[in-house]
Amino acid sequence: MQINGGVRFCEPGMRASIRAMHVQSEILGMINENVAGFDKVGFQRREPIVSSMTEYIGVHGLSATVDDQVGRIMNSRNPLDITMANKGYFQIQTPQGVQLTRDGRFKLDKNGNLLNLEDNPVLSDAGMPIKLPVVPDNPTQVVVNTKGKISVFDKNTNQLLTAGNLGIVDANGMAVLNPDVKQGYNEYSNVSIQNEFMAVKPVVRNFEANRQIFLIESTNLQKVISQLGSVS
Numbered sequence: 001m002q003i004n005g006g007v008r009f010c011e012p013g014m015r016a017s018i019r020a021m022h023v024q025s026e027i028l029g030m031i032n033e034n035v036a037g038f039d040k041v042g043f044q045r046r047e048p049i050v051s052s053m054t055e056y057i058g059v060h061g062l063s064a065t066v067d068d069q070v071g072r073i074m075n076s077r078n079p080l081d082i083t084m085a086n087k088g089y090f091q092i093q094t095p096q097g098v099q100l101t102r103d104g105r106f107k108l109d110k111n112g113n114l115l116n117l118e119d120n121p122v123l124s125d126a127g128m129p130i131k132l133p134v135v136p137d138n139p140t141q142v143v144v145n146t147k148g149k150i151s152v153f154d155k156n157t158n159q160l161l162t163a164g165n166l167g168i169v170d171a172n173g174m175a176v177l178n179p180d181v182k183q184g185y186n187e188y189s190n191v192s193i194q195n196e197f198m199a200v201k202p203v204v205r206n207f208e209a210n211r212q213i214f215l216i217e218s219t220n221l222q223k224v225i226s227q228l229g230s231v232s
Contacts, residue, residue, distance in 0.1 A: 112136075
């Protein structure tokens with residue numbers, strides 16, 4: 001008895017070219033999102049990952065990874081704008097659960113709760129919302145050190161009171177020991193416009209190549225159908 005095994009794959013060119021154009025369109029969409037996020041605070045670019053089987057399974061073989069490199073840090077002169085010179089994320093309590101973000105544009109409500117721009121509480125390293133022991137008259141009375149410790153000046157006692165430590169973690173939820181926190185700064189995206197434009201060129205070339213294949217296959221198919229019609 002003889003057993004023959006193997007994998008054979010044969011597919012029409014039109015279907016393969018359509019699938020390839022779909023993949024290239026998705027990659028172009030990621031690049032467009034990166035360019036659109038260039039001036040956004042806390043935005044991190046997405047890098048498309050194409051698996052070895054993408055040519056057979058299409059967009060199901062396409063994924064993305066987040067570039068966690070630190071972006072452009074700029075002075076905002078707002079004491080409640082906080083960023084990190086090292087990798088890490090702030091923890092925000094939202095109705096959907098705890099979310100991680102690099103956007104450190106915070107504010108205080110009338111009760112001294114530290115919130116993000118969407119009014120969601122900022123969490124401490126203990127996993128609890130941060131609330132100042134006294135409500136400052138001016139945001140400049142809030143002090144944040146490089147470790148993320150938040151203090152507020154109490155004008156009644158002329159002392160700094162500790163409010164807690166920012167809960168700064170990595171992408172896996174582990175505490176970052178040296179976040180190098182900077183008060184009064186914003187971190188803009190880590191997107192390089194030049195690199196994104198350079199990444200577009202090979203994607204567009206591949207799309208146009210598959211488009212030409214599709215047009216050739218479509219023309220040939222039309223000829224075949226026309227000849228079959230004339231014969232019948």
